[in-house]
Amino acid sequence: MADSRPKKAKICLCIFLCLLVGGIIAVVVGVRMWRHSSEHMKWNGTGSTARFQEIVLERCYKYTQSVQPELRDRDCQKIREAFRNAFISKDPCSATEEDYHPLMKLVNQMVPCDKTVFWSKTKELAHQYTKVQRDMFTLEDTLMGYIADDLNWCGDAGSYEMNYQSCPHWKKDCSNNFVSVFWDLVSKRFAENACGVVQVVLNGSISNAFDRKSDSCSGSSINDLRQIIRQRNIKFTCQDNYSSGKFLQCVKKPGDSSCR
Template sequence: MVSKKALAIGGAITFVVVLVPSVLLFEDTFMNKCLEVKEEEKTCKRALVLFKQAYVGKDPDTVTPDNYKELFDLIPFNHPCKKTMLWSKTSDLVKLVEKGKCYVPIAHNKLGYVLDDFKWCGKKNSKETFTGAECSDKQDKIPSYSFWTMASIRYAQHACEEVKALLNGDVEVPYDTKSFFGRFEVPKLDHTKVTKLDVILAVKKKGMQCNDESLKNLKNELKQKGIGYDCKEVLRCQVKKILNTC
């Protein structure tokens, strides 16, 4: 990244171009956002160390979700478990959830908030963090994907009672078994804690979308786990009200 620094030389103001390594900005953002969520500075510093240990100096292909276990042990999910809200293919609608009110999506949790919208990776035998095009290949192999995999697993394991899931009823497959929701969250719901999964199916026009074959598969999968299921179609224009009405 390039920044400009003003210097006074001979009474005139001169701008000097200063190169700021993106990794420093990345680490500064990590620390600043960690402190924003009221973690102690020493905890945030330790979190940054554990975070970097997960991927720095490693071939991205070798960074697995387990690399982030210590990080999530240090800063676990601790929101009220009944406020857990899963989602898939509805990132635009999840942003309508008011913080600290009815539900706590994964990005409103501490580590989720700190690393939301970031992509990162390392390289074998390098001490650097990369945040650009170097991390674009093999999307499901980059370290940030592994982070969100572990986040999804821990988030689902934390859930209890009646859990909400905000899904998209206007796509071909509302319940995609290849999504984070389908691959990691639904399988990790604990039937001894979770009694029911309530699907909020966002649609442009109400019809029979809850009868979609993929959702029937979701219902059957949950039934086998001993977890109840319900599905309700909600117009996209009404989703904000639904999500923020307790």
């Protein structure tokens, strides 16, 4: 009768090797998962907005069907997909304008001449104004601005998931993050497409209304702005209004007798 011991030894060796390989694989996977989890927690900014993709789609449908129905031919599903593809699986600190070009091609919205409103540190007031003057547009009254307003987003290199724990802070981590690059791009496009009379809502009673300390329309930073605008042969007018409460009331109720 043949000796079966060598065969058993081979079987035991194979089992041992399988267990060893399995253990190594488990360790590698565990390390990668730990590193992935650590990467999710390393940034100093707020994580991606919960339900980001659902919100993008909902806002797109609302804007194209109710707010500006003349844009109802825009494909919101493709817009959501292009938005996500712009940043997903990429280093959140390596964003470029080119990442958003496919998305920009899908929105392609032009604001009519004389209808553009810029703002700086006066978001609430500017938006109250465009709510009353419904044919006026801030950046957030455009399709892309409307969709992305107050949202945050980022992913991780090599991952198909969004990072809901943390995203890069533009000062503490990097300025070329996907949120900052996005707003720089859409702001630039919004400004480049402006034509005719352009209105700018600034708060001249705060410091740095325009780069430097300013108190009113006669303040130094506003004067700087006036000179820059006039050097480009653009008409500049500035109106002081020291009662912000009354101004807001008049924006909401322009027919009020106290506003005349």
